[in-house]
Amino acid sequence: MLGSVFDADDALQETLVRAWRGVDGLRDTAAARPWLYQIATNVCLTELERRKRRMLPHDFGPAADPDTPPGEPVAESTWIEPYPDESLGLPAGRAAPAASYEQHEAIELAFVAALQNLAPNQRAVLILREVLGFSAEESATMLETTVASVTSALQRARTAVRERVPERSQQANLRTLGDRRLSELVDRYVSAWERVDVDAFVALLTEDATFAMPPLRTWYTPRPVIAAWARGSALSGAWRWRAVLTRANAQPALGFYAYDEQAQTHLPFALNVLSFDGAGLVGDVTAFIVRAPDPAEADHSRYPERPLDSHSLSGAFERFGLPAVLD
Numbered sequence: 104m105l106g107s108v109f110d111a112d113d114a115l116q117e118t119l120v121r122a123w124r125g126v127d128g129l130r131d132t133a134a135a136r137p138w139l140y141q142i143a144t145n146v147c148l149t150e151l152e153r154r155k156r157r158m159l160p161h162d163f164g165p166a167a168d169p170d171t172p173p174g175e176p177v178a179e180s181t182w183i184e185p186y187p188d189e190s191l192g193l194p195a196g197r198a199a200p201a202a203s204y205e206q207h208e209a210i211e212l213a214f215v216a217a218l219q220n221l222a223p224n225q226r227a228v229l230i231l232r233e234v235l236g237f238s239a240e241e242s243a244t245m246l247e248t249t250v251a252s253v254t255s256a257l258q259r260a261r262t263a264v265r266e267r268v269p270e271r272s273q274q275a276n277l278r279t280l281g282d283r284r285l286s287e288l289v290d291r292y293v294s295a296w297e298r299v300d301v302d303a304f305v306a307l308l309t310e311d312a313t314f315a316m317p318p319l320r321t322w323y324t325p326r327p328v329i330a331a332w333a334r335g336s337a338l339s340g341a342w343r344w345r346a347v348l349t350r351a352n353a354q355p356a357l358g359f360y361a362y363d364e365q366a367q368t369h370l371p372f373a374l375n376v377l378s379f380d381g382a383g384l385v386g387d388v389t390a391f392i393v394r395a396p397d398p399a400e401a402d403h404s405r406y407p408e409r410p411l412d413s414h415s416l417s418g419a420f421e422r423f424g425l426p427a428v429l430d
């Protein structure tokens with residue numbers, strides 16, 4: 104609902120406080136699940152009333168040309184944040200027989216980003232109906248509205264999300280590739296970056312691939328543009344990279360570390376969330392940078408030399424159990 108793991112923490116805490124205060128009014132334990140989800144949904148809707156929607160750089164503005172250095176950073180609260188899906192303990196499969204999306208599909212980066220473009224009530228209806236599997240009647244009761252209103256909101260939400268998410272989910276593509284093939288592809292991706300091999304990196308990308316780096320607003324597409332940018336920036340040889348495998352938003356992710364001359368070790372730089380197509384090529388890279396932004400700085404292309412940002416580091420490295428340094 105919120106697109107932020109920090110906001111989700113706060114919403115969960117508020118949900119549990121409200122549930123504790125109202126538990127004496129729960130007469131039927133069989134009704135506990137919809138009762139709790141109603142509280143959580145209302146907490147999220149209240150939060151959404153008072154803040155701007157979150158997004159990815161793709162939604163912020165058009166792609167840049169290869170000679171354009173990464174643009175100035177934008178406030179952290181603008182961006183969607185990565186989710187450590189392992190810590191959420193999601194089971195395989197759907198939450199209920201009536202759900203249309205697998206639970207892992209519902210936290211994929213593209214799906215979460217698409218949700219942020221929906222009106223809050225449409226967002227709530229889509230999650231209640233299509234992810235959690237509640238009926239139209241149950242959803243209407245939770246949202247204190249009519250079945251007709253829920254049905255209408257769901258139709259609009261389905262159309263909007265369908266226009267923004269790929270035809271095949273990441274879960275479907277990852278199943279097609281299989282664990283061994285996926286492991287080989289990720290190893291090749293890491294090797295390309297650690298060897299600063301632009302050609303090897305670009306060979307792993309789809310023709311219409313994108314590369315984004317929140318909190319920097321600039322993003323690049325298609326493959327030739329990414330190649331030109333990488334050759335003059337991240338893979339120019341100015342920095343040495345190491346990477347550690349993890350998972351975010353139910354997708355393969357890599358904690359990238361840049362070598363720091365002063366510290367004489369590799370320090371966290373960005374959590375790269377990778378999206379694969381069914382043929383084994385990388386379609387999208389979203390690199391959540393954990394270095395402190397400086398809007399006044401003129402050259403935003405040298406972000407690996409910026410100091411660490413404690414808030415971003417907590418959200419994109421510490422929550423994922425990634426090491427603080429990498430020798």
